[in-house]
Amino acid sequence: MTYCLAMALDEGLVLASDSRTNAGVDHISTYRKMRVWQKDDDRLIVLLSAGNLAITQAVVAILEQNVRADATDHSMLNVDSLQHAARLVGQAVRQVYHHDGKALKEAGVDFTISLILGGQIKGEEPRLFMIYAAGNFIEATPETPYFQIGETKYGKPIIDRMVNTKTDLTSAAKCALVSLDSTIRSNMTVGLPIDLLVYRKDTFKVATHQVVRDHDSYFEDLRTHWGKGIRELFQRLPDPPWEI
Protein backbone atom coordinates (compact mmCIF):
# COMPACT_ATOMS: atom_id res chain seq x y z
CA MET A 1 0.00 0.00 0.00
CA THR A 2 0.93 3.64 -0.18
CA TYR A 3 -0.28 6.90 1.24
CA CYS A 4 0.18 10.19 -0.58
CA LEU A 5 -1.49 13.53 0.00
CA ALA A 6 -1.28 17.02 -1.41
CA MET A 7 -2.82 20.34 -0.46
CA ALA A 8 -3.41 23.45 -2.59
CA LEU A 9 -3.28 26.51 -0.35
CA ASP A 10 -3.25 30.26 -0.89
CA GLU A 11 0.48 30.30 -0.04
CA GLY A 12 1.41 27.36 -2.25
CA LEU A 13 1.46 23.56 -2.24
CA VAL A 14 2.35 20.85 0.27
CA LEU A 15 2.91 17.32 -1.04
CA ALA A 16 3.87 14.21 0.92
CA SER A 17 4.23 10.50 0.34
CA ASP A 18 5.40 7.43 2.20
CA SER A 19 7.85 4.96 0.66
CA ARG A 20 6.53 1.49 1.29
CA THR A 21 5.53 -0.91 -1.43
CA ASN A 22 4.21 -4.35 -0.80
CA ALA A 23 3.21 -7.35 -2.79
CA GLY A 24 1.99 -9.41 0.13
CA VAL A 25 3.32 -8.92 3.65
CA ASP A 26 6.43 -10.99 2.94
CA HIS A 27 7.54 -8.73 0.13
CA ILE A 28 7.74 -5.22 1.47
CA SER A 29 10.22 -2.81 -0.06
CA THR A 30 11.05 0.86 -0.10
CA TYR A 31 10.28 2.85 -3.23
CA ARG A 32 10.04 6.59 -3.43
CA LYS A 33 6.70 7.75 -4.84
CA MET A 34 7.48 11.39 -5.52
CA ARG A 35 8.98 12.71 -8.76
CA VAL A 36 9.91 16.35 -9.33
CA TRP A 37 10.43 18.26 -12.59
CA GLN A 38 11.77 21.77 -12.34
CA LYS A 39 12.88 24.55 -14.67
CA ASP A 40 14.22 27.71 -13.03
CA ASP A 41 11.88 30.70 -13.00
CA ASP A 42 9.44 28.76 -15.16
CA ARG A 43 7.88 25.71 -13.47
CA LEU A 44 7.86 23.21 -10.68
CA ILE A 45 5.88 20.00 -11.18
CA VAL A 46 5.52 17.17 -8.66
CA LEU A 47 3.98 13.76 -9.28
CA LEU A 48 2.84 11.35 -6.50
CA SER A 49 1.80 7.81 -7.37
CA ALA A 50 -0.07 4.95 -5.73
CA GLY A 51 -1.08 1.53 -6.98
CA ASN A 52 0.67 -1.29 -8.79
CA LEU A 53 4.39 -0.50 -8.77
CA ALA A 54 5.07 -1.90 -12.24
CA ILE A 55 2.30 0.29 -13.67
CA THR A 56 3.39 3.46 -11.87
CA GLN A 57 7.01 2.91 -12.91
CA ALA A 58 5.95 2.36 -16.52
CA VAL A 59 3.95 5.62 -16.47
CA VAL A 60 6.86 7.57 -15.03
CA ALA A 61 9.24 5.99 -17.56
CA ILE A 62 7.09 7.32 -20.42
CA LEU A 63 7.00 10.81 -18.89
CA GLU A 64 10.77 10.78 -18.31
CA GLN A 65 11.43 9.58 -21.84
CA ASN A 66 9.44 12.49 -23.26
CA VAL A 67 11.35 14.91 -21.05
CA ARG A 68 14.66 13.48 -22.29
CA ALA A 69 13.45 13.65 -25.90
CA ASP A 70 12.46 17.26 -25.21
CA ALA A 71 9.18 16.49 -27.02
CA THR A 72 7.54 19.85 -27.79
CA ASP A 73 4.02 18.98 -26.72
CA HIS A 74 4.74 15.92 -24.59
CA SER A 75 7.41 16.98 -22.15
CA MET A 76 6.58 18.06 -18.60
CA LEU A 77 9.23 20.74 -19.13
CA ASN A 78 7.56 22.17 -22.24
CA VAL A 79 3.78 22.04 -21.74
CA ASP A 80 2.17 25.42 -21.23
CA SER A 81 -0.30 24.56 -18.45
CA LEU A 82 -0.59 22.11 -15.58
CA GLN A 83 -3.85 20.87 -17.07
CA HIS A 84 -1.85 19.93 -20.17
CA ALA A 85 0.66 18.17 -17.90
CA ALA A 86 -2.20 16.24 -16.24
CA ARG A 87 -3.38 15.22 -19.70
CA LEU A 88 0.12 13.91 -20.48
CA VAL A 89 0.04 11.81 -17.31
CA GLY A 90 -3.40 10.49 -18.25
CA GLN A 91 -2.17 9.64 -21.74
CA ALA A 92 0.81 7.79 -20.28
CA VAL A 93 -1.56 5.79 -18.06
CA ARG A 94 -3.67 4.85 -21.10
CA GLN A 95 -0.54 3.91 -23.05
CA VAL A 96 0.53 1.52 -20.28
CA TYR A 97 -3.00 0.12 -20.11
CA HIS A 98 -2.99 -0.40 -23.88
CA HIS A 99 0.33 -2.22 -23.61
CA ASP A 100 -0.12 -4.26 -20.42
CA GLY A 101 -3.83 -4.23 -19.56
CA LYS A 102 -4.78 -7.43 -21.37
CA ALA A 103 -1.87 -9.45 -19.98
CA LEU A 104 -2.55 -8.16 -16.46
CA LYS A 105 -6.21 -9.11 -16.75
CA GLU A 106 -5.26 -12.60 -17.92
CA ALA A 107 -2.99 -12.89 -14.90
CA GLY A 108 -5.81 -11.75 -12.62
CA VAL A 109 -4.04 -8.52 -11.70
CA ASP A 110 -6.12 -5.35 -11.44
CA PHE A 111 -4.93 -2.30 -13.33
CA THR A 112 -4.65 -0.06 -10.28
CA ILE A 113 -3.01 3.31 -10.31
CA SER A 114 -3.86 6.76 -9.02
CA LEU A 115 -1.71 9.85 -9.21
CA ILE A 116 -1.58 13.36 -7.84
CA LEU A 117 0.01 16.07 -9.96
CA GLY A 118 0.74 19.44 -8.40
CA GLY A 119 2.80 22.43 -9.33
CA GLN A 120 2.92 25.78 -11.04
CA ILE A 121 3.80 26.80 -14.56
CA LYS A 122 4.62 30.45 -15.28
CA GLY A 123 1.50 32.36 -16.27
CA GLU A 124 -0.75 30.20 -14.08
CA GLU A 125 -1.59 29.91 -10.40
CA PRO A 126 -0.41 26.75 -8.56
CA ARG A 127 -2.74 23.86 -9.41
CA LEU A 128 -3.41 20.35 -8.17
CA PHE A 129 -4.87 17.39 -10.06
CA MET A 130 -5.79 13.80 -9.26
CA ILE A 131 -5.49 11.34 -12.15
CA TYR A 132 -7.39 8.05 -12.23
CA ALA A 133 -6.60 4.63 -13.72
CA ALA A 134 -8.76 5.50 -16.73
CA GLY A 135 -6.49 8.46 -17.47
CA ASN A 136 -9.13 11.07 -16.66
CA PHE A 137 -8.60 13.59 -13.88
CA ILE A 138 -10.10 16.16 -11.53
CA GLU A 139 -8.72 19.42 -10.16
CA ALA A 140 -8.69 20.62 -6.54
CA THR A 141 -10.93 23.57 -5.72
CA PRO A 142 -11.07 26.01 -2.78
CA GLU A 143 -13.89 23.91 -1.27
CA THR A 144 -11.86 20.69 -1.49
CA PRO A 145 -8.26 21.89 -1.49
CA TYR A 146 -6.58 18.53 -0.92
CA PHE A 147 -6.24 15.10 -2.50
CA GLN A 148 -5.23 11.77 -1.02
CA ILE A 149 -4.39 8.51 -2.79
CA GLY A 150 -3.70 5.00 -1.50
CA GLU A 151 -4.50 4.21 2.13
CA THR A 152 -6.42 7.44 2.70
CA LYS A 153 -8.84 6.92 5.56
CA TYR A 154 -6.76 6.80 8.75
CA GLY A 155 -5.16 10.15 7.96
CA LYS A 156 -8.24 11.96 6.66
CA PRO A 157 -9.97 13.18 9.87
CA ILE A 158 -7.05 15.43 10.90
CA ILE A 159 -6.89 17.07 7.45
CA ASP A 160 -10.65 17.63 7.44
CA ARG A 161 -10.35 19.37 10.79
CA MET A 162 -7.25 21.45 10.11
CA VAL A 163 -6.77 22.36 6.48
CA ASN A 164 -8.42 24.95 4.32
CA THR A 165 -6.96 27.23 1.66
CA LYS A 166 -5.98 29.85 4.30
CA THR A 167 -3.79 27.38 6.21
CA ASP A 168 -0.14 28.50 6.15
CA LEU A 169 2.51 26.26 4.61
CA THR A 170 4.19 25.37 7.91
CA SER A 171 0.91 24.29 9.55
CA ALA A 172 -0.05 22.35 6.44
CA ALA A 173 3.32 20.58 6.42
CA LYS A 174 2.84 19.64 10.10
CA CYS A 175 -0.66 18.41 9.34
CA ALA A 176 0.67 16.26 6.49
CA LEU A 177 3.19 14.67 8.87
CA VAL A 178 0.53 14.02 11.54
CA SER A 179 -1.73 12.50 8.89
CA LEU A 180 1.09 10.23 7.73
CA ASP A 181 1.91 9.32 11.33
CA SER A 182 -1.69 8.20 11.98
CA THR A 183 -1.62 6.13 8.81
CA ILE A 184 1.75 4.53 9.53
CA ARG A 185 0.54 3.56 13.03
CA SER A 186 -2.61 1.91 11.69
CA ASN A 187 -1.34 0.23 8.53
CA MET A 188 1.95 -1.66 8.46
CA THR A 189 2.11 -1.41 4.67
CA VAL A 190 2.61 2.36 4.90
CA GLY A 191 6.06 3.32 6.17
CA LEU A 192 9.03 5.64 6.40
CA PRO A 193 10.86 7.36 4.85
CA ILE A 194 8.41 10.17 4.08
CA ASP A 195 9.01 12.57 1.21
CA LEU A 196 7.68 15.99 2.15
CA LEU A 197 7.86 18.81 -0.36
CA VAL A 198 6.72 22.38 0.20
CA TYR A 199 6.31 24.83 -2.66
CA ARG A 200 5.80 28.56 -2.17
CA LYS A 201 3.68 30.20 -4.85
CA ASP A 202 5.45 32.11 -7.67
CA THR A 203 8.93 30.90 -6.73
CA PHE A 204 9.15 28.05 -9.30
CA LYS A 205 11.52 26.16 -7.04
CA VAL A 206 11.29 23.80 -4.07
CA ALA A 207 10.97 25.65 -0.74
CA THR A 208 11.95 22.53 1.15
CA HIS A 209 12.14 18.83 0.37
CA GLN A 210 12.54 16.76 3.53
CA VAL A 211 13.17 13.05 3.56
CA VAL A 212 11.94 11.90 6.97
CA ARG A 213 13.72 8.68 7.92
CA ASP A 214 13.68 6.48 11.02
CA HIS A 215 14.74 8.44 14.12
CA ASP A 216 14.26 11.81 12.42
CA SER A 217 14.38 14.02 15.51
CA TYR A 218 11.69 16.48 14.42
CA PHE A 219 9.25 13.77 13.33
CA GLU A 220 9.87 11.90 16.61
CA ASP A 221 9.25 15.12 18.49
CA LEU A 222 6.05 15.79 16.55
CA ARG A 223 4.60 12.33 17.09
CA THR A 224 5.52 12.34 20.79
CA HIS A 225 3.83 15.74 21.31
CA TRP A 226 0.81 14.61 19.33
CA GLY A 227 0.43 11.25 21.06
CA LYS A 228 0.89 12.75 24.52
CA GLY A 229 -1.45 15.64 23.72
CA ILE A 230 -4.18 13.32 22.43
CA ARG A 231 -3.98 11.22 25.60
CA GLU A 232 -4.15 14.32 27.82
CA LEU A 233 -7.03 15.74 25.80
CA PHE A 234 -8.84 12.44 26.11
CA GLN A 235 -8.36 12.44 29.92
CA ARG A 236 -9.92 15.90 30.10
CA LEU A 237 -13.07 15.00 28.16
CA PRO A 238 -16.26 15.55 30.14
CA ASP A 239 -17.73 12.53 31.92
CA PRO A 240 -21.12 11.26 30.77
CA PRO A 241 -24.20 12.31 32.73
CA TRP A 242 -25.41 8.71 32.87
CA GLU A 243 -24.37 6.11 35.45
CA ILE A 244 -22.32 3.09 34.45
Added chain:
Amino acid sequence: MTYCLAMALDEGLVLASDSRTNAGVDHISTYRKMRVWQKDDDRLIVLLSAGNLAITQAVVAILEQNVRADATDHSMLNVDSLQHAARLVGQAVRQVYHHDGKALKEAGVDFTISLILGGQIKGEEPRLFMIYAAGNFIEATPETPYFQIGETKYGKPIIDRMVNTKTDLTSAAKCALVSLDSTIRSNMTVGLPIDLLVYRKDTFKVATHQVVRDHDSYFEDLRTHWGKGIRELFQRLPDPPWEI
Protein backbone atom coordinates in the same frame (compact mmCIF):
# COMPACT_ATOMS: atom_id res chain seq x y z
CA MET B 1 -22.47 1.69 5.32
CA THR B 2 -22.31 1.03 9.02
CA TYR B 3 -19.84 1.37 11.82
CA CYS B 4 -19.94 -0.88 14.87
CA LEU B 5 -17.28 -1.47 17.49
CA ALA B 6 -16.95 -3.45 20.70
CA MET B 7 -14.30 -3.68 23.39
CA ALA B 8 -13.59 -6.47 25.88
CA LEU B 9 -12.09 -4.94 29.03
CA ASP B 10 -11.23 -6.22 32.50
CA GLU B 11 -14.28 -4.37 33.86
CA GLY B 12 -16.70 -5.59 31.19
CA LEU B 13 -17.82 -4.78 27.67
CA VAL B 14 -18.56 -1.64 25.66
CA LEU B 15 -20.51 -1.99 22.41
CA ALA B 16 -21.61 0.75 20.02
CA SER B 17 -23.17 1.05 16.60
CA ASP B 18 -24.49 3.75 14.30
CA SER B 19 -27.89 3.49 12.63
CA ARG B 20 -27.47 4.41 9.01
CA THR B 21 -28.14 2.07 6.14
CA ASN B 22 -27.70 3.00 2.55
CA ALA B 23 -28.28 1.45 -0.81
CA GLY B 24 -26.79 4.28 -2.83
CA VAL B 25 -26.71 7.84 -1.56
CA ASP B 26 -30.32 8.46 -2.55
CA HIS B 27 -31.61 5.66 -0.38
CA ILE B 28 -30.38 6.28 3.14
CA SER B 29 -32.43 5.06 6.06
CA THR B 30 -32.16 4.51 9.78
CA TYR B 31 -31.95 0.94 11.07
CA ARG B 32 -30.74 -0.06 14.48
CA LYS B 33 -27.89 -2.55 14.30
CA MET B 34 -27.77 -3.71 17.91
CA ARG B 35 -29.85 -6.59 19.33
CA VAL B 36 -29.82 -7.61 22.99
CA TRP B 37 -30.84 -10.90 24.63
CA GLN B 38 -30.95 -11.00 28.39
CA LYS B 39 -31.92 -13.44 31.14
CA ASP B 40 -31.69 -12.15 34.71
CA ASP B 41 -28.72 -13.39 36.73
CA ASP B 42 -27.80 -15.70 33.87
CA ARG B 43 -26.72 -13.95 30.68
CA LEU B 44 -26.49 -10.83 28.60
CA ILE B 45 -25.77 -11.21 24.88
CA VAL B 46 -25.41 -8.37 22.36
CA LEU B 47 -25.20 -8.69 18.58
CA LEU B 48 -23.96 -5.94 16.24
CA SER B 49 -24.30 -6.32 12.49
CA ALA B 50 -22.90 -4.73 9.34
CA GLY B 51 -23.38 -5.53 5.68
CA ASN B 52 -26.34 -6.15 3.42
CA LEU B 53 -29.47 -5.24 5.42
CA ALA B 54 -31.63 -8.02 3.97
CA ILE B 55 -28.99 -10.59 4.96
CA THR B 56 -28.47 -9.23 8.47
CA GLN B 57 -32.22 -9.06 9.08
CA ALA B 58 -32.62 -12.65 7.84
CA VAL B 59 -29.88 -13.81 10.22
CA VAL B 60 -31.45 -12.03 13.18
CA ALA B 61 -34.88 -13.42 12.24
CA ILE B 62 -33.53 -16.98 12.48
CA LEU B 63 -31.95 -16.28 15.87
CA GLU B 64 -35.16 -14.66 17.17
CA GLN B 65 -37.26 -17.55 15.90
CA ASN B 66 -35.11 -20.02 17.82
CA VAL B 67 -35.41 -17.91 20.95
CA ARG B 68 -39.21 -17.85 20.61
CA ALA B 69 -39.27 -21.61 19.98
CA ASP B 70 -37.14 -21.98 23.12
CA ALA B 71 -34.99 -24.44 21.11
CA THR B 72 -32.81 -26.31 23.61
CA ASP B 73 -29.53 -26.12 21.74
CA HIS B 74 -30.36 -23.32 19.32
CA SER B 75 -31.63 -20.46 21.46
CA MET B 76 -29.42 -17.58 22.55
CA LEU B 77 -31.22 -17.89 25.89
CA ASN B 78 -30.32 -21.56 26.37
CA VAL B 79 -26.80 -22.13 25.03
CA ASP B 80 -24.21 -22.79 27.72
CA SER B 81 -21.32 -20.70 26.36
CA LEU B 82 -20.81 -17.60 24.25
CA GLN B 83 -18.72 -19.65 21.85
CA HIS B 84 -21.81 -21.80 21.32
CA ALA B 85 -23.82 -18.61 20.74
CA ALA B 86 -21.26 -17.48 18.16
CA ARG B 87 -21.62 -20.85 16.45
CA LEU B 88 -25.41 -20.32 16.32
CA VAL B 89 -24.88 -16.97 14.64
CA GLY B 90 -22.48 -18.54 12.15
CA GLN B 91 -24.99 -21.30 11.42
CA ALA B 92 -27.71 -18.72 10.83
CA VAL B 93 -25.41 -16.89 8.39
CA ARG B 94 -24.79 -20.15 6.51
CA GLN B 95 -28.51 -20.91 6.46
CA VAL B 96 -29.23 -17.53 4.84
CA TYR B 97 -26.40 -18.09 2.39
CA HIS B 98 -27.79 -21.51 1.52
CA HIS B 99 -31.21 -19.97 0.95
CA ASP B 100 -30.32 -16.69 -0.79
CA GLY B 101 -26.70 -16.95 -1.90
CA LYS B 102 -27.35 -18.26 -5.40
CA ALA B 103 -30.08 -15.73 -6.20
CA LEU B 104 -27.95 -12.89 -4.85
CA LYS B 105 -25.02 -13.99 -6.98
CA GLU B 106 -27.22 -14.13 -10.07
CA ALA B 107 -28.38 -10.60 -9.28
CA GLY B 108 -24.74 -9.49 -8.95
CA VAL B 109 -25.12 -8.76 -5.20
CA ASP B 110 -22.24 -9.73 -2.91
CA PHE B 111 -23.09 -11.79 0.16
CA THR B 112 -21.69 -9.29 2.66
CA ILE B 113 -22.24 -9.54 6.36
CA SER B 114 -20.06 -9.26 9.44
CA LEU B 115 -21.17 -9.44 13.03
CA ILE B 116 -19.86 -8.84 16.51
CA LEU B 117 -21.21 -10.92 19.36
CA GLY B 118 -20.39 -9.94 22.93
CA GLY B 119 -21.71 -10.84 26.33
CA GLN B 120 -21.41 -13.07 29.33
CA ILE B 121 -23.10 -16.35 30.22
CA LYS B 122 -23.03 -17.53 33.84
CA GLY B 123 -19.99 -19.72 34.48
CA GLU B 124 -17.87 -17.86 31.93
CA GLU B 125 -15.96 -14.59 31.74
CA PRO B 126 -17.33 -11.91 29.37
CA ARG B 127 -16.33 -12.76 25.81
CA LEU B 128 -16.32 -11.07 22.42
CA PHE B 129 -16.47 -12.66 18.95
CA MET B 130 -16.40 -11.45 15.37
CA ILE B 131 -18.33 -13.58 12.87
CA TYR B 132 -17.59 -13.53 9.14
CA ALA B 133 -19.76 -14.01 6.06
CA ALA B 134 -18.56 -17.62 5.83
CA GLY B 135 -20.00 -18.28 9.30
CA ASN B 136 -16.63 -18.79 10.95
CA PHE B 137 -15.46 -16.53 13.77
CA ILE B 138 -12.60 -15.27 15.90
CA GLU B 139 -12.47 -14.25 19.57
CA ALA B 140 -10.95 -11.10 21.06
CA THR B 141 -7.81 -11.56 23.16
CA PRO B 142 -6.03 -9.33 25.70
CA GLU B 143 -3.59 -8.29 22.94
CA THR B 144 -6.42 -7.27 20.60
CA PRO B 145 -9.31 -6.48 22.92
CA TYR B 146 -11.56 -4.79 20.39
CA PHE B 147 -13.37 -5.48 17.11
CA GLN B 148 -14.75 -3.14 14.48
CA ILE B 149 -17.02 -3.90 11.53
CA GLY B 150 -18.21 -1.77 8.61
CA GLU B 151 -16.50 1.56 7.98
CA THR B 152 -13.67 0.89 10.42
CA LYS B 153 -10.70 3.00 9.41
CA TYR B 154 -11.56 6.60 10.34
CA GLY B 155 -12.30 5.62 13.93
CA LYS B 156 -9.43 3.18 14.47
CA PRO B 157 -6.47 5.45 15.36
CA ILE B 158 -8.12 6.79 18.54
CA ILE B 159 -8.94 3.26 19.78
CA ASP B 160 -5.41 2.08 19.04
CA ARG B 161 -4.06 4.95 21.12
CA MET B 162 -6.48 4.76 24.04
CA VAL B 163 -7.86 1.32 24.66
CA ASN B 164 -6.35 -1.71 26.33
CA THR B 165 -7.91 -4.25 28.69
CA LYS B 166 -7.16 -2.04 31.73
CA THR B 167 -9.22 0.88 30.35
CA ASP B 168 -12.20 1.62 32.62
CA LEU B 169 -15.72 1.39 31.23
CA THR B 170 -16.40 5.14 31.30
CA SER B 171 -13.21 5.96 29.37
CA ALA B 172 -13.93 3.18 26.91
CA ALA B 173 -17.48 4.46 26.36
CA LYS B 174 -16.09 7.96 25.71
CA CYS B 175 -13.54 6.51 23.30
CA ALA B 176 -16.29 4.66 21.45
CA LEU B 177 -18.23 7.92 21.04
CA VAL B 178 -15.14 9.81 19.82
CA SER B 179 -14.41 6.98 17.37
CA LEU B 180 -17.98 7.16 16.07
CA ASP B 181 -17.78 10.95 15.85
CA SER B 182 -14.63 10.77 13.68
CA THR B 183 -16.34 8.24 11.42
CA ILE B 184 -19.59 10.20 11.13
CA ARG B 185 -17.61 13.33 10.18
CA SER B 186 -15.69 11.53 7.44
CA ASN B 187 -18.35 9.26 5.95
CA MET B 188 -21.87 10.50 5.28
CA THR B 189 -23.19 6.94 5.18
CA VAL B 190 -22.51 6.53 8.91
CA GLY B 191 -24.93 8.50 11.08
CA LEU B 192 -26.88 9.09 14.27
CA PRO B 193 -28.54 7.79 16.34
CA ILE B 194 -25.79 5.82 18.07
CA ASP B 195 -26.61 2.80 20.23
CA LEU B 196 -24.13 2.61 23.09
CA LEU B 197 -24.31 -0.26 25.54
CA VAL B 198 -22.07 -0.78 28.55
CA TYR B 199 -21.96 -4.08 30.42
CA ARG B 200 -20.27 -4.51 33.80
CA LYS B 201 -18.78 -7.96 34.36
CA ASP B 202 -20.75 -10.49 36.44
CA THR B 203 -23.94 -8.38 36.57
CA PHE B 204 -25.79 -10.14 33.73
CA LYS B 205 -27.71 -6.99 32.96
CA VAL B 206 -27.19 -3.80 30.98
CA ALA B 207 -25.28 -1.13 32.93
CA THR B 208 -26.43 1.55 30.55
CA HIS B 209 -27.90 1.62 27.06
CA GLN B 210 -27.82 5.10 25.58
CA VAL B 211 -29.42 6.09 22.31
CA VAL B 212 -27.52 9.16 21.17
CA ARG B 213 -29.70 11.20 18.83
CA ASP B 214 -29.27 14.55 17.08
CA HIS B 215 -28.66 17.37 19.58
CA ASP B 216 -27.81 14.94 22.42
CA SER B 217 -26.26 17.43 24.83
CA TYR B 218 -23.50 15.14 26.15
CA PHE B 219 -22.44 14.00 22.67
CA GLU B 220 -22.44 17.62 21.46
CA ASP B 221 -20.33 18.55 24.47
CA LEU B 222 -17.92 15.70 23.84
CA ARG B 223 -17.44 16.50 20.17
CA THR B 224 -17.03 20.23 20.87
CA HIS B 225 -14.37 19.55 23.54
CA TRP B 226 -12.63 17.08 21.27
CA GLY B 227 -12.66 19.29 18.17
CA LYS B 228 -11.48 22.36 20.11
CA GLY B 229 -8.84 20.33 21.95
CA ILE B 230 -7.47 18.85 18.73
CA ARG B 231 -7.19 22.30 17.17
CA GLU B 232 -5.42 23.70 20.25
CA LEU B 233 -3.10 20.70 20.40
CA PHE B 234 -2.30 21.17 16.73
CA GLN B 235 -1.46 24.86 17.29
CA ARG B 236 0.98 23.88 20.05
CA LEU B 237 2.92 21.36 17.95
CA PRO B 238 6.63 22.21 17.63
CA ASP B 239 7.68 24.05 14.48
CA PRO B 240 9.99 22.28 12.05
CA PRO B 241 13.72 23.03 12.22
CA TRP B 242 13.84 23.56 8.45
CA GLU B 243 13.04 26.79 6.61
CA ILE B 244 10.01 27.05 4.34
